[in-house]
Amino acid sequence: MRNLILNTDSYKTSHFAQYPAGAEYVSSYIESRGGRYRDTVFFGLQAFLKEYLSRPISKADIEEAEAVCVAHGVPFNRPGWDYILDNYDGYLPIEIEAVPEGTVVPTGNVLVQVMNTDPNCAWLTSYVETALLRAIWYPTTVATVSRNCRTIIQRYLEDTADNSDSLPFKLHDFGARGATSEEAAALGGMAHLVNFAGTDTLSAIMAARRYYGADMAGFSIPAAEHSTITSWGRDGETRAYANMIQQFGGQDRVVAVVSDSYDIWNAIDNLWGGELRELVEQAGGTLVVRPDSGEPVEIVPEAIERLMARFGYRTNSKGYRVLPDCVRLIQGDGVCAQSIEAILQEMKARGLSADNVAFGMGGELLQKLNRDTQKFAMKASAICINGEWRDVYKDPITDPGKRSKRGRLALVRRNESVETVRADALNGEGVEGVDSEENQLIKVFRNGETLVDWDFETIRQRAAQGNGGN
Structure with a gap:
């Protein structure tokens, strides 16, 4: 070849x-x-x-x-x-x-x-x-799609957040496994990093090093997948979550935990917001809860409001509610430019700041495009x-x-x-x-x-x- x-x-x-x-x-x-x-x-x-x-x-x-x-x-x-x-x-x-x-x-x-x-x-x-x-x-084309998402997110941060400091990490590349080849993942993932700094596509990191002299073009965090949660069994769900905080939590650390393996609302209301609330609050870092199923425009605002009901919130200078620093949410299922806009619009209508959420984007970022897109x-x-x-x-x-x-x-x-x-x-x-x-x-x-x-x-x-x- x-x-x-x-x-x-x-x-x-x-x-x-x-x-x-x-x-x-x-x-x-x-x-x-x-x-x-x-x-x-x-x-x-x-x-x-x-x-x-x-x-x-x-x-x-x-x-x-x-x-x-x-x-x-x-x-x-x-x-x-x-x-x-x-x-x-x-x-x-x-x-x-x-x-x-x-x-x-x-x-x-x-x-x-x-x-x-x-x-x-x-x-x-x-x-x-x-x-x-x-x-x-x-x-x-990937860089163009990514930039468009950045423009949307930035607009909602400007409307509903105190500042846009978190913008570089608001859209995370989840697309490596859905790309047609490693080279596609590397090139597309690298193109996304022109606009953002969050990625799970290691091939993109290596491409940016090799072709553009970037020592480290993007960053990630420890994160759970369904197998690492469900391997504990349904009765062990709480212990699986606690293990994530104990293994990877700590002062100024961020850890993401997929929480919809069984019942996302029970996980938020009774596990994260109940049995494990004190552990999360005292860890000193940030838990990022990840729902991974359902209708995103409905799930994301409700999940954030349920987290607020358990962990509290503050109202920022623009009048929008923000979760405490110890907890945030990432939506990584069904994410595209259109759904990002729809989710953020619904959040804004409910008085929720865009500060509360980040997005993960896979196939829509690296795969669902072609030469005719542009x-x-x-x-x-x-x-x-x-x-x-x-x-x-x-x-x-x-x-x-x-x-x-x-x-x-x-x-x-x-x-x-x-x-x-x-x-x-x-x-x-x-x-x-x-x-x-x-x-x-x-x-x-x-x-x-x-x-x-x-x-x-x-x-x-x-x-x-x-x-x-x-």
Whole structure:
């Protein structure tokens, strides 16, 4: 699975013979053409550059790819790949420009632009589309979904809490087991950490270390699962809960305990709020009760109010009720952007602060999305034939939304936002509001060399500065 030549769609192998005679350079771009959210958080390209494009192809790769393609029934450009091996030591002669990672960009704008650097390899630009587009749309979409959740939670904290200090830990990544592969979990989980600091996806922690120099990008706490509670038997439920506090509780420590194995209301009213109340209050840390079944919009507010009936509450400066520091709640079942909004709205209506709850999100964060969530596409926009650049575009009469851009592109600051323009308009002539030297696309890769090395904290800061839309 490590052969870059085979990291493409089958039909791409025949495209080398389909371009016009004299074709020297092809320039293509990647954009989000629209979708669920009006902005995207660009993220993930650097991981792909380091993991895949920074490694050269070998003679063995070429021979394997040739054998596979012949048996598969598609052409193989052996002279083209031998040329890359002989002249570039196996590194791909392409140049990639992109917006800095973490940048929040309105949909409909260029995010990445790629072009071959050797006129003998005009076919190569489109050949890398499959791998390059996949490397970008997935982590960018996860980061975008995560950011939207952050915007929702932040709004309710601002409305119902004294401050938003807890925001980085309000949405925890529970998605590793539901991802299609470890690489997906790593990339998607890392994309979530652009916006939050809570995760149970260790693969994401390692990816952030490897590709973005993050010593520790996210954090977790000791937590129970149903097996560690039910193994004590129904008659041992109280002892199972007490064991969690005794093993992991203590001053300033946080421990989460799933409490719906049998009867969540009995667990709150009679176990946590009865037999174990004094243990919880005197431990010095925070118990996080986790319901894991039922209708979240109904369960969460009732659970919080029942905890308040047992542990008490205070009223904050904005008039909303807050549990004592020794107890909180996390909802990790049925969580998506829509249910987060609905839960917090119901809590607000009942006078409950968003401070009382955190969320865990799994499949909706890392899995229930696809390339069309934000309508990602990579399209050729210019070709140089015998030294002359020409526009390339599609304009299907049946779907104007798939109309593509023309020419070599640039991204510029304009009217407090960004806008895609033709690169030949960068001098500002005839383009109102355009600052001539402000192309937001920067060169990130050329001929096997990664030209940037964004650190994770810088990316987080860019994404945070972009927060304001959803």
